[in-house]
Amino acid sequence: MAETKILVVAIDFGSSGAGYAFSFAYQYKNNPLDISTSVWNNGNGPLQAKIPAVLLFDPDKKFHSFGFKAEDKYEELLNTNKADQWYFLKGFKMQLYSAVNAGEDIRVDFELLDVGGKRISAKAVFSAAIGFLKDHFIQQMHWRKLGTVEDDIFWVVSVPSIWNDSAKQFMRESAEKVGIQGDKFIMVYEPEAASIYARLLSVDKFVGNNGAVILKAFDPGRKFIVVDAGGGTVDISAQQVLENGELKIIHRECGGPWGGECINKQFVNMLKELFGKEVMKQFKNKHGDDFLQLQRDFEVKKKMYRVEDEESLTIRMPLSLIELFLDIKQSDVQTAIASSRFDETVRLKRDKLSIAGSLVETFFSETIRNIIDEVVFIFKNERCSDVSAIMMAGGFSEADTLQHTIKKQFQSLEIFIPLDGSLSVLKGAVIYGHNPNVVSSRVCNYTYGVGVAMKFDPSIHDPGKKIYRRGIEMCNNLFNVLFEIDEEVHIGQTKSIDVVSYFLSDDKYGPLEWRFMISTKKDPFYTTDESCMKHGSIIVSPPNEMWPEFVEGQIFLKIAGTELIGTFVNRKTMKETSVRFEFLPSINKNPERKRLFDPFFLDI
The missing domain is CATH 3.30.420.40 (ATPase, nucleotide binding domain)
Known part of the structure; x- marks a missing residue:
């Protein structure tokens, strides 16, 4: 409860x-x-x-x-x-x-x-x-x-x-x-x-007429996909309704940076190509208020644009942009359009820019293709082969172009939008x-475990990882798996391992660290494998400012909603030390840093 x-x-x-x-x-x-x-x-x-x-x-x-x-x-x-x-x-x-x-x-x-x-x-x-x-x-x-x-x-x-x-x-x-x-x-x-x-x-409360089918999408046992299309990202989740009405996540969360802002980027890129980089740079710097208003206007227009009507998208061009182009280029915009690759798809009449439907659709094409491909990828998973409906949510889901393409691509499924x-x-x-328990289970995005040392076995262990503890040969950096990638886990579910730490006289005063690890592989062997990354640590201070010769304990890993909680329990003192993981870097180990996102999408 x-x-x-x-x-x-x-x-x-x-x-x-x-x-x-x-x-x-x-x-x-x-x-x-x-x-x-x-x-x-x-x-x-x-x-x-x-x-x-x-x-x-x-x-x-x-x-x-x-x-x-x-x-x-x-x-x-x-x-x-x-x-x-x-x-x-x-x-x-x-x-x-x-x-x-x-x-x-x-x-x-x-x-x-x-x-x-x-x-x-x-x-x-x-x-x-x-x-x-x-x-x-x-x-x-x-x-x-x-x-x-x-x-x-x-x-x-x-x-x-x-x-x-x-x-x-x-x-x-x-x-x-x-x-x-x-x-x-x-x-x-x-x-x-x-x-x-x-x-x-x-x-x-839904868009569409087939209400009976919509209600059946939430019947116990039914499976459906949620496409949450926002401005920046699109999140896609496959879910199943349980007998008690709770939701079960049946596939790892998917998605990417394919939100509505991608369409805005294509529009601005068209303007940059049409008017020129220098004109757009000065327009942004000198008439920023007009630039902001132009973006707002396009945001409204792109949602209202209907593919089936095959009409042009018409948007008001700020007079400041038109005049700036004339001052810098010493030519009018109509002449520039006629000599560009947009001569058949763009028209300017007074301050109204008309963009042909065929060009507007190219603004959407790559973004929507990424979304479609991701949904198709989910359907290939055996847990999701019998999904019967797609629900669309988020601001970008209001765009008629996205709705139309989803319905056309997945004609056998019921598509509904609140x-x-x-x-x-x-x-x-x-x-x-x-009631956080309304989502009763999820699927692990990674394999989770703890870095440990165990007695060295020359038949399976790398000699380069051999260490000595109290004269005993041990293998360091072993990955002790607790939860596997793609494993279904329930909220509150906990797994544990027994651990022992030995202390020499010169390290009895320092803190004890247990490392939680993740991997993109199901069965990683060493924590140093290419697929593995550090997920977080439990730092435990010594009791009475000094450790005994050895400490026995247990490490617990608990599924806590959208987070994980790691806990170390000292078996002698029964003292608990817990942590919510403070860091999970990207698995991509490429040291090259990408340039940060420019909110105005102008490479200037």
Whole structure:
């Protein structure tokens, strides 16, 4: 039985927006879907449940504002030529993913790039984002007189399922920096949160007419795939509904950096090719407010564009860009189009740029192909061969082009999308916070184990790894497997091994370290194998400041939701030392560092 939380608040921020949602224990008990969301007013238009996930820091790198206020202030700075000294951040969540994949060491901190290429602490940015949403909710809680205190709140932050533990640990530490304590905080994978929410919806809350089939997708025993398409990443999760309504993850989490921002990148690359690199560079630097508005306009247009209509996509071109092109190139845009490879696919009439459907589809093609290939890969797994439906969630899932292609590619499957797909992750995260056991099992992404030394056997052990302990020949750096890659594991499941450590007189005073390891292979032999990486360590201090000649104990590894907990128990004193793993680097051991993600996608 899950522990009752008085109030659960979920935070979600990504390229498509940021916000929070919440519900009390009594609401969850009576109706799990009785969830309130944040409400924002940009001063021009209807109220919104999410705001732009952008931050502004002043010249001293102190947090200034978030969301609409950050955008408005930055446009003001651009118009008064004062923006160069400030730090405007967007796409920062994707930068964390890119940094980990590039092999950046993020254990303590690393640097993000703002839109102008200036560097700023990543931890300062992430903690400011979490802190802003946290403080905004608490202010609303006091203003509404909700009758609770801050200590009653249990916090949930949604994260992409393709993040490894280093990224998740970074998020945890960023939350702790703004006062969210570890025992009041958990993370949930975004595609899991989406399905947790969607399985409770009534038929009329889905896009499509075949409600009976949609409901059957969540019948006990049925299997389905969730494609959570956000702005930065696409997370894909294969799941099965159990008899008790809980969810079982039946395949390792998949996905990649194929979110909606990839489409924006293709659009900007077209403009760069059409107008020229120097023109776009000056446009970005001198008319940043117009550049931001152009991106916003395209974000709306790309979701509305319909493949079946075979119509052009028309978008307003800022007059400042057209005039800048004329000043620099001494030619009009129409002439440039006529002499380019876009002469048959792009037209400019006054300030309206019309892009032919055939060209628009190329913006989507590579990104959608990656998504399709990943789903096909999952179907090849024997556990997933009888999947009967695909659920789409996330902001990018609202794009008609993506929906159309998924439906065309998987015609034998039911494709369904919650009407409030962009909020399904946020609301599902609240439900997960009330009952984390709703996801009863997952599949291991790696083989997990402990580095140990055992009695040397010349028939199987490498002589180069031979060491001596109290005169006994031992083999060092052996990988003792606890959980295997692709193994199905249950929440709360624990495995253990017995261990013994011997101490010489000169090392009785130092700490004892046990190393947890991961591998991409099912049966690694040595911790030094190419497939292996250090996952984390338990550091144990000596009792009474000195170790005895030898210490017997047990090491436990527990599946704790989206994290792992390692524990060492001293068999004599029964003292426990536990750790949530602080670092899981990318398996890619290529020492070459990739260039960090440029939020404006301009290689200038």
